[in-house]
Amino acid sequence: MAHSVPPLPYDYNALEPHIDEQTMRIHHDKHHATYVANLNKAVVDAPDLAAMTPLDIIQNLDAVPEALANAVRNNAGGHVNHTMFWEIMGPGGGGEPTGPLADAIAADLGGLTAAQEAVNAAGLGRFGSGWTWIVVGPDAKLAIVATPNQDNPLMDGAGTPILGIDVWEHAYYLKHQNKRADYLTGWWNVINWTAVSDRYTAAIG
Ligand code: MN
Numbered sequence: 001m002a003h004s005v006p007p008l009p010y011d012y013n014a015l016e017p018h019i020d021e022q023t024m025r026i027h028h029d030k031h032h033a034t035y036v037a038n039l040n041k042a043v044v045d046a047p048d049l050a051a052m053t054p055l056d057i058i059q060n061l062d063a064v065p066e067a068l069a070n071a072v073r074n075n076a077g078g079h080v081n082h083t084m085f086w087e088i089m090g091p092g093g094g095g096e097p098t099g100p101l102a103d104a105i106a107a108d109l110g111g112l113t114a115a116q117e118a119v120n121a122a123g124l125g126r127f128g129s130g131w132t133w134i135v136v137g138p139d140a141k142l143a144i145v146a147t148p149n150q151d152n153p154l155m156d157g158a159g160t161p162i163l164g165i166d167v168w169e170h171a172y173y174l175k176h177q178n179k180r181a182d183y184l185t186g187w188w189n190v191i192n193w194t195a196v197s198d199r200y201t202a203a204i205g
Contacts, residue, residue: 003036003054005029006083014091018186020175028086031170035078035150042071054079059154077150081131085166088199090192100204101162101197108142109134115144119165120184122146129168132184134196135159136203162199163191 008028013021043049046068049057057064057076064072096112097105109115115134122144123132130148137143137159145158153159165187172183 002040003079005033005036006086008086010091015089015093015190018189019089019172023170023172023174026174027166027170028082032078032082035075035082038071039075039079042068042075054083055154058152061155073155074150077152077155080152080154081150081164081166084161084164084199088163088192088195089190090195091190093191093193094189095193097193097197099197101193101200104142104200109144115142116188118144119163120181123165123167123184124181126167131164131166133159133161133165134163135161136200140204160199160203162203163196 005028008024012024012028015024039054046065049064049068049072052060054076057072058080061069061073096102102112105112105115109118119132119134123146126132126146126148128148130146130151132146133144133153135143135145135153135158138157142162143159145153147153147155152164153161165184167180167184172180176183
């Protein structure tokens with residue numbers, strides 16, 4: 001089973017002006033596609049791995065042979081992370097969550113404004129490349145974590161991500177250059193809270 005890049009569920013320019021069309025084209029068609037191509041290359045001679053879903057792979061990295069460990073971790077992580085990233089954004093996004101997710105954000109993270117500030121701070125504090133996340137932790141409470149590279153919170157059991165913001169420069173450099181803070185602030189205008197709520201519901205079972 002060869003992995004493939006899921007189609008972007010909206011137009012490349014749908015997230016303007018917060019995320020520009022050219023960034024979306026390069027990010028989805030080149031960066032994500034490269035993670036998928038390199039994942040396929042890494043598992044081509046490893047039938048056990050080739051039969052696994054990307055989500056299964058990143059939760060079972062101990063099973064990956066040493067020679068493939070870095071390639072599989074980075075590229076399966078990149079595939080999973082970007083697949084989620086496209087889904088939790090969308091045109092007409094932003095605003096506030098409702099229902100059980102809103103209640104959990106209030107109870108566990110001190111409300112939406114505090115949560116946004118903490119997610120952004122974790123993203124700003126991530127030296128180099130990585131991601132900032134809201135996860136459902138093993139205690140079923142929301143928590144904020146940041147990871148390096150293409151690591152995902154599922155890799156070390158930190159929790160199940162319901163939201164993640166890519167803070168690699170490739171995600172924002174064309175529009176924002178070095179100003180990661182501006183990108184993070186603007187990002188909340190493209191969030192698809194319905195998708196995030198669905199992920200929350202699935203994560204808490
Ligand atoms: Mn990226």
